[in-house]
Amino acid sequence: MMQPGLYHLLFISTALFFIGVYGFFTRRNLVTMLMSVELILNSVNLNFIAFNKYLWYDKMDGLFFTIFIIAIAAAEAAVAIAIIINLYRSHQSIDVENTEDLRY
Amino acid sequence: MPNATYIALIPLLPLAGFLMLGIFGRKYFKNTSGVIGAALLLISTVLALYTAYGYFFEYGKVDGVYQKLVPLKYTWLQFSENVSIDMGIIIDPVSVMMLVVVTFVSLMVHIYSLGYMKGDERFPTYYAFLGLFTFSMLGLVVSSNIFQIYIFWELVGVSSFLLIGYYYDKPSAVAACKKAFIVTRFADVGFLIGILILAFHSGTLDFNTLITTLTSPETEGYKSAAAASFMGVSALTWGLALVFVGGAGKSAMFPLHIWLPDAMEGPTPVSALIHAATMVVAGVFLVARLFPVFAISSPNALTMVGYVGAISALIAAIIACTQTDIKRVLAYSTMSQIGYMMFALGVSKYGGEEGLGYTASMFHLFTHAMFKALLFLGAGAVIHYIHSNEMKDMGGLRKYLPVTHITFLIACLAIAGVPPFAGFFSKEEILLAAYEHNTAIYWIALITSGLTAFYMFRLYFNIFWNAPSPLERAGGEVHGEHHGEGGFVMMMPLVLLAVGAAGAGFIPFGHFISSDGKQLNTEFHLQFSIAPVALGLAGIFIAMWMYKKQNNRPDKIAASLSSLYKAAYHKFYIDEIYTFITQKIIFNLIGRPAAWFDKNVVDGMINATGNGTKDISESIKGLQSGKVQSYAIYFLAGVIGLALLFIYWWT
């Protein structure tokens, strides 16, 4: 095993990202889909941090972006859950298959 | 040069009559329209005679040659610098002769119709149509431009159509008028293409220039026309042959004659005017008009004219022997006589003694107009009296219709070529011309002349002799309705025409009309006349033997010649062949598939385009399913696709 470095982190973030994507595609429950989105966001955060740490250690911009993303992710999660709950009220279900109102 | 104004009036007066009676006739001239028409035509006739007198005896001849004068010419439609359709009047021996014939016969018919058509519901319309026809025919004969002749050619066609279909609620009349129009129209296409060819090579549409150009070998036009060839025949011959096709259609030459017998559905005076004396000789007139070009530049085309004429003459004569409808007999007889005129032109040459056929043809045209109009008007009187066209309804009428009987007999003698009636002289000249130039045609003509005498007297005896009058058989039932022969207005034209038919032969025609305008002295060869006259007399006697008294000889002879008789009776099945071609081939094999193709293939393609678009959009619509995950998948696929594109292909 070798010394962990940039590539390792990038591998983790990419894997995380595509795991999130896989989840987004396969999950039918909106809450679990939201979880997948969180995974994707985290993979991005990890990317920022990794680049900041290994390539541009003289700056902290990656770090700030991560902070902002976390903030926005929190807001997004709140809004998403509000929507999900609202949807649950109107459809009695949060299955994505049942929410087809956005159709031709 | 004459003052043209009055010559222009000759055709224009009937036109005025047409417009006046056609537009206002029904309202204002219900009963007087006939008199108006006849009066206008009387003026025309007088003017025509005056013109003829002036032309032949005063100013027409310069240095012993009759000139072609063009006293009036007005550009109607300019195509290019030299090529234009002009409306003009040409005055030369043929056109002057035709002016006289047309106005005279037309006048006779106008007067005759006063009695014949009396009380008809559409009396003014009838006279309007007659006026239109007379105008067109007069316009045709004075045309100075080949396209002008085509214009009037079409106009006579349409007036013939209107007059044949005059009894428009009779289906047979409607079918006949349609047939006449379409058959002649078909021939006219040939004429039109012929005009295009001739006009292209000569670079003009004007008759005089065209003839001059195409008869002088040194001109460019002649050279190009003779050099250009299609299927081994020179353009000039093609052009002339196609023009002749037009003439053959109008003149009911074999095989375009099928419309003429059916055209007898029209009122009988109309048949006399249009389908016997004037319009049907337009083809002969046309060939005569272009005769120098035919004779000098394209003898092949002229030979074709000769053979077509001869064959038509023979076939028509044979068919005429078997028909029972008297008007149809006359129609076939007309066709046969026009065949005479045609082959007379066909055997003629240009200039001098060699041009005898030309003179003879014109002479026969003239005399034929007299006696054939007379025959038709006589037949009209009979039909008017009997109310039937069929021979079997007639017989022994000489007691009831004495004037008609005598005049009819004169006409029959004239057409049979018995001296000294008109037909004898013209026919002798034609036979002589044929004898000198083409033996085959001469023999055909000789046989035909015998047949002519036979069928004419078959007709004559069947009407006026033979079985007792049907009036007696019918118990005199129709007596009350009729006052003899229709009175003065119907008898006067008969008598006048009879005078013409008897005496026209003594006119020294060669003095006036010849192929090159110079005087042609025709000699009378007694020994030559023996054969045709003998044949004619034989024909008459056979007819007398068979038909004078009622007997069973005709049936016996018909039975012994059964197949020939049957074929002739059915007009050699030519009608059936045409029906087959039009119905089976043109309608079923071209028209129907074309309509089907349009509806299913062409329109199907268009509809398929429309439906295809709809289907595609329908399937695209499915993509917009409202399912978030599907959208995400498309999105990812798009991203991956774009990434691949940008990474591996774009760089």
Place this chain on the structure above:
Amino acid sequence: MNLSLLILIPLLTAAAVLLMRNAAQVRWVSLLGASAQLVLAFVLLFLFNQQRAAGNTAQMLFETQYNWFPSWNISFHLGVDGISVAMILLTAFVVIAGVLVSWNVTKMTKEFYFLLILLSMGAYGFFISLDLFILFFFLEIAVIPKYLLIGIWGSGKKEYAANKLALMLMGGSALVLVGLLGIYFSGKEHSFDLMKLAALNIPLQIQMICFPLLFAGFGVFTALFPLHTWVPDGHSSAPTAGSMFLAGISMKLGGYGCLRVATFLMPEGAKEYANIIIILSVIAILYGAFATMMQKDLKYINAYSSVSHCGFVLLGIGMLTKTSMTGAVMQMVSHGLMTALFFAVIGMIYERTHTRQVSEMGGLLKRMPFIGTVLFIVGLCSLGLPGLSGFVAEMTVFMGSWQHPDTFRRIATILACLSIVVTAVYILRAITKTAMGPLKEGFELLTDATWNEKLAALILIAGIIAIGIAPFWLNDLIAPGAEVIMQKLAIPK
């Protein structure tokens, strides 16, 4: 004379129609407007001839130009030559006749007349535009109202027909637009101005691409085979005046466009594609004629015969001689008048007998002498009787076509000539079956034409006869216009 009047008068009439209270007012205002158009057209003819007689040899007369969209070099540029004047006259005749025969329209009268007048405005605008963008603009104005006219006032499969017609014509317009843009961007200085473009000589490879686009695009309007199938369906479903406008005016827009835009601007393209045009037009002529022979509905008969007759227009253009092009324009005018009259008569018959099937009619001449006579006149005009306009136009095309000595064009001309027989067959079949023969049962109480129908028919007949008897005035009007196009064709590459 200010040519904008030709656009303004229909526009004002249309506006006035919308303000009217009842149907009678609408009719009279429309008639007034249409008469004003007719008068204006005659004034234009008179002034035009006066100018020409005075020696004004400019190609376009009465030019006016306003800047419309300067940044794209679009200007409101109007002007007329003889060809346009002829087309304007035709439009004025058809419009007034169309207004007159629609007298009995009861359904949404106001809107009906509004659309009719609007359509006429589009046609006038199209014929007088010298700027291709304006020309296209008016072309579209002349298309849209037809969709509504057929869709609302039509009969039979009207929705289908309206859709088909609108879509096919729009497709044609799209091709035209692409072609126009191609021309627009061809030169260094981007311009839509017809006169400037004509002086500019469009590059050869642009011509090779844009000519077929423009010709096919305009060809859709003129029933270019095989893009003609909107003609039968559209005409037969349209209301009477709609059919008259469609066949009398709209189909002529295409012919005019083919000549004025495609051939005039791109002579090399025209020469290159002439053979294809000739083949297609001969197919249209013969095939249209044969297809007509099998039709049973009077409107279909006239619609298919329009395909055949418009083939002569395209043939005349494709032959590329001065005479043939003059003939093509004459044929447009002649066919416009004739076919409008034909549809008017069919409408009159249909209003009375409630059928258009030839087999269900007979002996109409007995009960309706006027309508029957008009039917005869129009039929005879259609089959090319001398003295009526059809003959003059067809013969001019034939004469022009024959000027080429090569065999291919000769054969094409001969085939086209043959169509006059077929035309005679179907026309006679139609008119003898309807007007002649014994009177059919149930037709005993039919009435003859009313005053407005008579007036409409007489106006159109006057036009037909004026051309038929004295074609020289029309020839003198059109030939110089064709001459200009010929000069452009004669310039070597």
Place this chain on the structure above:
Amino acid sequence: MSGANIIFYLLAAITLVSAVLAVTTRMIFRAAIYLLFCLIGIAGIYFWLQYEFIAAVQIVVYVGGIVVLIIFSIFLTQQAGEELPKQKMGRQLFSALAAFCGMALVMLQLVQHKFTTTANKAVEPTVSNIGNQMLGVEEGGYSLPFEVVSILLLAALIGCIVIALKSKPEAK
């Protein structure tokens, strides 16, 4: 192999395995818990990278906030213990394939790409440094984005309330 390395690999394993389990388990509550572990693992990696502040924020906001929110929403919308409906097999396969392809593509690019690093002196990501730059108004200062994000959060707050408000019955 040093202890630090072992810790890194351990953290990475925790993160990825719990992420996979989070998206594959059929029990929704367990999914939430796996997500929790995954987020903690990421926080661990931040610690490992010596970005303590970020790690703290990660734990506070994600683990303490978002995951709790998710669990609440699960309680609100779902009976706990109920199995999630199964996705279609084709969809699963296709998604796996797509994810794998995407990953392969990205990894290929990553491996091929040569990253260049800066030679400048490193900046310590201490809380004071972060705070200074976050609220700084000089060049490189993040005060404006900071304000914007605050407003965004406020807007999200209000938005959540509006969306989640029970709509009043219309007919009254």
